[in-house]
Structure formats: structure tokens, C-alpha cells
Amino acid sequence: MNRYRIATIPGDGIGNEVVPAAQQVLERAGSHFGITLEWNELEWSCEYYARTGRMMPANGLDTLAEHDQIFLGAVGYPGVPDHVSLWGLLIPIRRAFRQYVNLRPVTLLPGIDSPLRAVPEGGIDFVVVRENNEGEYSEVGGRMYRGTPDELAVQEAVFTRRGIERVMRYAFDLAGRRAGRLASATKSNGIIHSMPFWDEIFRELGSEHPGVETSEYHIDALAALFVLDPARFDVVVASNLFGDILTDLGAAIIGSIGIAPSANLNPEGDFPSMFEPVHGSAPDIAGTGRANPLGQVWAGAMMLEHLGHADAADAVMGAVSHVLAETGVRTPDLGGTASTSEVTDELLTALETEVADR
């Protein structure tokens, strides 16, 4: 029996709706593949912050380190500034556990119409590898002369050779296992120190990987190509901020931000990795029972795969594809009328068929 201890942080808003939905699906898949998931639910959230003044306890990272993986919903809620929720929880976890790869698949699933015109089934299928530990998300900087006409803010981006190399090596390896094409997001025309450095390292590593076809795009042109010609991409490697923005666009072209998953990986397995949907806590629909659980479920499938259970992950994704393509049961963000729990029930039924067919 494979037994895993999973720290669960549903967080805020719809995180509390989609995490339990995904847990049901993962448990059901686990029961068929000899996997036991022991969930340890942690109440860390903006509500917890309002009570305690912290997003997580002072020893929160030590607590998380006792688990195999982390399964997170979303944090953020009106009344708590977004930089507090992000820097009080997500960013410390990503950094302390060296989750330097943020893997975000952008795949048009069967049965979903892209908002782009005339995208055939399978016409969007790429992965964004976002650098997750440094870059533009840096606490180096400061504010001066607050409240005076001279007030100013300085924010430094931090790019290290070690940080760039490790995420790019991951992206080259991934491209080598996929269609063999790797695109790099740059902006070396305008950002004249860090981005030429990024480009130099990309070219160095490119010469070590002759089997991977490389290309480089300025981020603005790359964003346009995600819309105009998404089939061109296989793997895209990007800095922290560029990857973040690109993957919201990626989520939009695959039909809804409610579907898109994200894995914060410590590839070496020295620390737990963290799996979450791309979307946030969606305060506008929280509590209405209409949140799409598929992004959280897909993130869960990525967790199963990372744990070494590709068969269980495939069964979960098979159930997702079946529900989308065959049943018409979908939440309002995808043009349907179903609730979170109705979609979850369909997934559980579809999973039985998926498993029986294997």
C-alpha cells in the first residue's frame, strides 16, 4: 500500500469548495490504485490572519515539512491586502521548499471550445515552466519619503545563474520528453541587464541540448502568439512574472481559468512540492456552489503523477475529459449550469468507467 501524508490548505473563498471536491475524486482514484492519501487539513487563510495576525503559524513551514506533498486551494480575500496573503504563505512555501519550477500545462481538453477561433481538438497543448523562486518577485527594495511629493518606491528583480540554470535545465529535459521544442520568454530589448543574462544562459544550455529546437521571443510578441498561433508551442520557459501573466492568458485560451492547474515542484524531492489551481479565491462567486472544481482536480492529478502514480493520474484526467466531452455537465464559467457538487459526482461516476476500462 502506498500511503502519503498530504498537507491540505483550502485557504479562502472557493478554495473551501474546490479542495473538498478534488479530495473526493483523488481518494476514489487512490482506492482503485492502492494509494492512501492521509489529509492533514490546515486552516491557514485570510480568516486565520484576521484572527491571529499571521497567514500561518511561526512554525508553519516546519509543520509542512513533515508531509509528503501540499495541496492548496487559494488564498486572498477582500480586506486583507493581496501582498500580505501572498508573502505570508505562498511565497515562503515556494522558497523554503525550493519549489523552483512552477509547471503550468496549457491544454485544450476535449469538449471545450477555446475562445479563439477555429482551434481544433488538440490544437493547444503546451506547458509553461515558470521560474518560481526569484526574478521579479523579490523583497529587495524599499519605499522612501512616504506621504510627501518626493515619495518613491524601488523594487529590484533578482536573477542568479543558479536559479536560471536549474529552471531552464528542467524545461530542456521536459521538452526532450515532449515534442522537442522550447521557447524562451525574454525582454532583452528593454530590460538590459537581467534579460540578456537570461538569454545568454538559455543559449549556453541550448548548445548542450542539440536535440531540442529553441526559440526566443520578447514577452509582448509571445503573448500575441499565444492568441494567434498557440499550436506553435511545446514548452515555454519564463521568469516568475512573465510566466505568471502568460499562464492566465494560457488559462483563458483553454476555456476558463477554472480549469488550469499548477504544480510548484521541488524536482529533487528534498522537500514537499505544492499543487494548486492557477485561479484565486474568486470572492465574486464564493459560497454560491458554482466554482469549477476541474483546476483543483487537475492539480491533484499532477500530484498523483509526481508521487509516481501516472496510472492513477491518467484515470483522473480520463474522467475529466469524459465529463467534458460526453456529459455536458459543466459549471457556468464553461457555459453550463451545473454546481461544483454535480460536476464532482459526474467525475466520480466517470472514474469508475475509466478504471474498469483499464
Ligand SMILES: NC(=O)c1ccc[n+]([C@@H]2O[C@H](COP(=O)([O-])OP(=O)(O)OC[C@H]3O[C@@H](n4cnc5c(N)ncnc54)[C@H](O)[C@@H]3O)[C@@H](O)[C@H]2O)c1
Ligand atoms: N494562488 C493563489 O492563491 C491566488 C492566485 C490568484 C489570485 N489569488 C487571490 O484571489 C483573490 C481574487 O483574485 P482575482 O479575482 O484576481 O482572481 P480569481 O482567479 O480569484 O478570479 C478571477 C475570475 O475568474 C473566476 N474564477 C476563478 N476561479 C474559478 C473557478 N474555479 N470556477 C469558476 N470561476 C472561477 C472568478 O469568479 C473571477 O471572475 C485575490 O485576493 C488574489 O490575490 C490567489
